[in-house]
Amino acid sequence: MRVEVYDEQGMAMGELNLDPGQTPARTQTSLSHEFIPDWERAHDDEGNLRRCIACGCDHLYRHRTLPRVTGFVIVLALAVAAASVLGLASGWPMLVGMTALLIIDVAILLWRNEVLICYRCRTRYWDLTIARYHNAWNRRTAHRMRRGEQRFDVNSSDSA
Numbered sequence: 001m002r003v004e005v006y007d008e009q010g011m012a013m014g015e016l017n018l019d020p021g022q023t024p025a026r027t028q029t030s031l032s033h034e035f036i037p038d039w040e041r042a043h044d045d046e047g048n049l050r051r052c053i054a055c056g057c058d059h060l061y062r063h064r065t066l067p068r069v070t071g072f073v074i075v076l077a078l079a080v081a082a083a084s085v086l087g088l089a090s091g092w093p094m095l096v097g098m099t100a101l102l103i104i105d106v107a108i109l110l111w112r113n114e115v116l117i118c119y120r121c122r123t124r125y126w127d128l129t130i131a132r133y134h135n136a137w138n139r140r141t142a143h144r145m146r147r148g149e150q151r152f153d154v155n156s157s158d159s160a
């Protein structure tokens with residue numbers, strides 16, 4: 001599991017990597033911040049993460065992420081399309097190009113992974129099995145969390 005830690009003001013504290021079953025009492029992040037994880041009731045019966053180990057919040061949501069390479073593929077697809085419209089590429093080169101794009105697309109679909117994010121401190125958890133009861137981001141829960149944590153919220157510009 002890779003953890004991207006944020007403090008309650010939303011400041012990035014760096015990352016840390018934890019092997020499955022590893023529950024250190026204290027550790028250091030990649031930005032040399034001391035981090036004391038809260039492991040109490042952090043895992044459910046199946047050993048999946050249930051609570052945020054940074055702030056102890058019970059509310060986490062799942063979020064699908066796409067690798068940065070996607071932008072490159074879109075540009076490449078547009079270039080291939082433009083070349084075919086202009087008649088610059090036809091026949092075999094075109095076919096090879098489209099096949100390569102298709103393979104890259106499928107690979108990206110397989111690579112894209114889900115991340116678990118804490119509603120309260122926005123700490124992100126990568127490369128882990130996400131329990132079924134964690135849902136996608138929910139406006140109502142987010143609003144409730146924000147109201148409950150207003151004293152920590154330094155940039156509550158929108159009141160929606």
Ligand SMILES: [Zn+2]
Nearest residue numbers: 052055118121
């Ligand atoms: Zn948290």
